[in-house]
Amino acid sequence: AQRVTQPEKLLSVFKGAPVELKCNYSYSGSPELFWYVQYSRQRLQLLLRHISRESIKGFTADLNKGETSFHLKKPFAQEEDSAMYYCALSPQEYGNKLVFGAGTILRVKS
Protein backbone atom coordinates (compact mmCIF):
# COMPACT_ATOMS: atom_id res chain seq x y z
CA ALA A 1 0.00 0.00 0.00
CA GLN A 2 1.11 3.54 -0.66
CA ARG A 3 1.18 6.09 2.11
CA VAL A 4 2.46 9.64 2.54
CA THR A 5 3.00 11.14 5.96
CA GLN A 6 3.38 14.82 6.73
CA PRO A 7 3.81 14.94 10.49
CA GLU A 8 3.25 18.66 10.99
CA LYS A 9 -0.21 20.18 10.53
CA LEU A 10 1.14 23.69 11.02
CA LEU A 11 4.60 25.17 10.73
CA SER A 12 5.04 28.76 11.80
CA VAL A 13 8.31 30.61 11.09
CA PHE A 14 9.55 34.16 10.93
CA LYS A 15 10.43 35.84 7.65
CA GLY A 16 14.03 35.07 6.74
CA ALA A 17 14.17 31.88 8.77
CA PRO A 18 14.87 28.51 7.15
CA VAL A 19 11.95 26.22 6.40
CA GLU A 20 11.75 22.46 6.27
CA LEU A 21 8.45 20.72 5.60
CA LYS A 22 8.73 17.03 6.31
CA CYS A 23 7.40 14.25 4.11
CA ASN A 24 7.89 10.51 4.48
CA TYR A 25 6.47 7.90 2.18
CA SER A 26 5.79 4.20 2.12
CA TYR A 27 5.85 2.35 -1.17
CA SER A 28 7.52 -0.88 -2.21
CA GLY A 29 8.39 0.22 -5.74
CA SER A 30 9.99 3.33 -7.22
CA PRO A 31 7.58 6.19 -6.73
CA GLU A 32 7.49 9.60 -8.25
CA LEU A 33 7.30 12.30 -5.57
CA PHE A 34 5.77 15.74 -5.82
CA TRP A 35 5.14 18.83 -3.76
CA TYR A 36 1.92 20.71 -4.50
CA VAL A 37 1.07 24.11 -3.03
CA GLN A 38 -2.32 25.69 -2.44
CA TYR A 39 -2.36 29.43 -1.80
CA SER A 40 -5.42 30.93 -0.15
CA ARG A 41 -8.52 30.34 -2.29
CA GLN A 42 -6.50 29.04 -5.23
CA ARG A 43 -6.13 25.67 -6.90
CA LEU A 44 -3.52 23.03 -6.16
CA GLN A 45 -0.39 23.92 -8.11
CA LEU A 46 2.64 21.79 -8.77
CA LEU A 47 5.66 23.16 -6.94
CA LEU A 48 8.31 20.49 -7.41
CA ARG A 49 8.79 16.97 -8.69
CA HIS A 50 11.75 14.87 -7.69
CA ILE A 51 12.80 13.82 -11.17
CA SER A 52 13.34 17.38 -12.33
CA ARG A 53 15.65 18.25 -9.43
CA GLU A 54 15.03 21.96 -9.89
CA SER A 55 14.49 24.84 -7.50
CA ILE A 56 11.18 26.67 -7.70
CA LYS A 57 10.63 29.91 -5.75
CA GLY A 58 13.74 29.03 -3.77
CA PHE A 59 12.36 25.66 -2.65
CA THR A 60 14.22 22.40 -3.11
CA ALA A 61 13.45 18.81 -2.23
CA ASP A 62 15.71 15.78 -2.35
CA LEU A 63 14.47 12.24 -2.51
CA ASN A 64 16.19 10.10 0.13
CA LYS A 65 15.33 6.49 -0.67
CA GLY A 66 17.15 5.17 2.41
CA GLU A 67 15.00 7.26 4.74
CA THR A 68 11.99 7.22 2.37
CA SER A 69 11.75 10.98 2.71
CA PHE A 70 11.18 13.93 0.41
CA HIS A 71 11.46 16.97 2.65
CA LEU A 72 10.84 20.43 1.22
CA LYS A 73 13.35 23.12 2.14
CA LYS A 74 13.90 26.81 1.68
CA PRO A 75 16.79 28.70 3.26
CA PHE A 76 14.97 32.00 3.81
CA ALA A 77 11.18 32.07 4.16
CA GLN A 78 9.16 34.92 2.68
CA GLU A 79 5.67 36.05 3.68
CA GLU A 80 4.29 35.08 0.27
CA ASP A 81 5.30 31.47 0.98
CA SER A 82 2.40 31.19 3.42
CA ALA A 83 0.17 28.44 2.03
CA MET A 84 -0.85 24.80 2.39
CA TYR A 85 1.78 22.37 1.14
CA TYR A 86 0.98 18.81 0.10
CA CYS A 87 3.47 16.05 -0.50
CA ALA A 88 2.22 13.45 -2.99
CA LEU A 89 3.38 10.14 -4.37
CA SER A 90 2.57 8.62 -7.73
CA PRO A 91 3.12 4.87 -7.98
CA GLN A 92 4.51 3.68 -11.30
CA GLU A 93 1.45 1.63 -12.17
CA TYR A 94 -2.08 1.72 -13.52
CA GLY A 95 -3.38 5.24 -14.00
CA ASN A 96 -0.62 6.88 -11.98
CA LYS A 97 -2.89 8.40 -9.40
CA LEU A 98 -1.59 10.75 -6.75
CA VAL A 99 -1.53 9.70 -3.10
CA PHE A 100 -1.48 12.80 -0.91
CA GLY A 101 -0.25 13.50 2.56
CA ALA A 102 -2.46 15.40 4.98
CA GLY A 103 -0.77 18.69 4.18
CA THR A 104 1.17 21.22 6.22
CA ILE A 105 0.11 24.84 6.64
CA LEU A 106 3.14 27.09 6.43
CA ARG A 107 2.69 30.43 8.13
CA VAL A 108 5.45 33.00 7.65
CA LYS A 109 5.28 35.82 10.15
CA SER A 110 6.80 39.25 9.64
Added chain:
Amino acid sequence: EPEVTQTPSHQVTQMGQEVILRCVPISNHLYFYWYRQILGQKVEFLVSFYNNEISEKSEIFDDQFSVERPDGSNFTLKIRSTKLEDSAMYFCASRYEIGQPQHFGDGTRLSIL
Protein backbone atom coordinates in the same frame (compact mmCIF):
# COMPACT_ATOMS: atom_id res chain seq x y z
CA GLU B 1 -1.72 29.16 -19.79
CA PRO B 2 -4.47 26.54 -20.28
CA GLU B 3 -6.34 25.48 -17.15
CA VAL B 4 -8.64 22.75 -15.96
CA THR B 5 -12.06 24.29 -15.31
CA GLN B 6 -14.75 22.92 -13.01
CA THR B 7 -18.41 23.83 -12.68
CA PRO B 8 -20.23 24.64 -10.55
CA SER B 9 -17.95 26.08 -7.89
CA HIS B 10 -20.52 25.22 -5.20
CA GLN B 11 -23.37 22.71 -5.42
CA VAL B 12 -26.01 22.26 -2.71
CA THR B 13 -28.16 19.13 -3.03
CA GLN B 14 -30.72 17.26 -0.97
CA MET B 15 -29.69 13.84 0.30
CA GLY B 16 -30.78 11.11 -2.10
CA GLN B 17 -30.65 13.34 -5.16
CA GLU B 18 -28.37 12.79 -8.11
CA VAL B 19 -25.60 15.27 -8.77
CA ILE B 20 -23.28 15.77 -11.73
CA LEU B 21 -20.00 17.60 -11.35
CA ARG B 22 -18.43 18.87 -14.52
CA CYS B 23 -14.85 19.34 -15.58
CA VAL B 24 -13.21 20.55 -18.75
CA PRO B 25 -9.66 19.18 -18.81
CA ILE B 26 -6.83 20.84 -20.70
CA SER B 27 -7.55 20.19 -24.36
CA ASN B 28 -4.65 17.93 -25.38
CA HIS B 29 -4.59 15.95 -22.15
CA LEU B 30 -5.29 12.24 -22.25
CA TYR B 31 -5.51 11.16 -18.60
CA PHE B 32 -8.25 12.37 -16.28
CA TYR B 33 -8.78 12.08 -12.55
CA TRP B 34 -11.23 12.87 -9.78
CA TYR B 35 -10.18 13.44 -6.19
CA ARG B 36 -12.13 14.54 -3.16
CA GLN B 37 -11.28 16.28 0.08
CA ILE B 38 -13.62 16.05 3.03
CA LEU B 39 -13.29 19.10 5.28
CA GLY B 40 -10.25 18.74 7.51
CA GLN B 41 -9.02 15.59 5.81
CA LYS B 42 -6.52 14.76 3.10
CA VAL B 43 -7.08 14.81 -0.64
CA GLU B 44 -8.18 11.30 -1.68
CA PHE B 45 -8.05 9.64 -5.08
CA LEU B 46 -11.39 8.53 -6.51
CA VAL B 47 -10.87 7.42 -10.10
CA SER B 48 -8.59 7.67 -13.11
CA PHE B 49 -9.80 7.56 -16.71
CA TYR B 50 -7.95 6.96 -19.95
CA ASN B 51 -8.96 5.99 -23.47
CA ASN B 52 -12.65 6.19 -22.57
CA GLU B 53 -12.49 3.78 -19.70
CA ILE B 54 -11.70 3.68 -16.00
CA SER B 55 -8.07 2.66 -15.44
CA GLU B 56 -8.19 2.62 -11.64
CA LYS B 57 -10.70 3.36 -8.92
CA SER B 58 -10.48 3.55 -5.15
CA GLU B 59 -12.69 1.76 -2.64
CA ILE B 60 -14.55 5.05 -2.18
CA PHE B 61 -15.70 4.88 -5.81
CA ASP B 62 -18.60 2.49 -5.32
CA ASP B 63 -21.66 1.83 -7.47
CA GLN B 64 -23.12 5.22 -6.59
CA PHE B 65 -20.33 6.91 -8.56
CA SER B 66 -19.78 7.00 -12.29
CA VAL B 67 -17.64 8.98 -14.70
CA GLU B 68 -18.17 9.86 -18.29
CA ARG B 69 -16.52 11.72 -21.10
CA PRO B 70 -19.66 12.51 -23.09
CA ASP B 71 -17.89 14.57 -25.75
CA GLY B 72 -14.38 15.65 -26.63
CA SER B 73 -14.14 18.26 -23.91
CA ASN B 74 -16.15 17.40 -20.78
CA PHE B 75 -15.35 14.91 -18.05
CA THR B 76 -18.15 14.38 -15.54
CA LEU B 77 -18.54 12.74 -12.14
CA LYS B 78 -22.04 11.56 -11.26
CA ILE B 79 -23.19 10.58 -7.80
CA ARG B 80 -26.45 8.69 -8.19
CA SER B 81 -28.01 8.99 -4.74
CA THR B 82 -26.10 11.39 -2.57
CA LYS B 83 -25.42 10.79 1.11
CA LEU B 84 -24.46 13.26 3.82
CA GLU B 85 -20.93 11.87 3.83
CA ASP B 86 -20.49 12.82 0.16
CA SER B 87 -20.14 16.44 1.27
CA ALA B 88 -16.64 17.41 0.23
CA MET B 89 -14.55 19.41 -2.20
CA TYR B 90 -14.19 17.50 -5.48
CA PHE B 91 -11.14 18.16 -7.64
CA CYS B 92 -10.70 17.25 -11.28
CA ALA B 93 -7.20 16.84 -12.70
CA SER B 94 -5.72 16.00 -16.07
CA ARG B 95 -2.35 15.25 -17.55
CA TYR B 96 -0.99 14.93 -21.04
CA GLU B 97 0.83 11.63 -20.59
CA ILE B 98 2.33 9.42 -17.91
CA GLY B 99 5.41 11.13 -16.53
CA GLN B 100 3.92 14.58 -16.81
CA PRO B 101 2.44 16.29 -13.75
CA GLN B 102 -1.28 16.48 -13.09
CA HIS B 103 -2.99 19.85 -13.42
CA PHE B 104 -5.88 20.58 -11.06
CA GLY B 105 -9.08 22.54 -11.33
CA ASP B 106 -10.36 24.90 -8.64
CA GLY B 107 -12.70 22.27 -7.28
CA THR B 108 -16.44 22.00 -6.68
CA ARG B 109 -17.67 22.26 -3.12
CA LEU B 110 -20.54 19.76 -2.74
CA SER B 111 -22.85 20.24 0.23
CA ILE B 112 -25.45 17.56 0.93
CA LEU B 113 -28.36 18.59 3.14
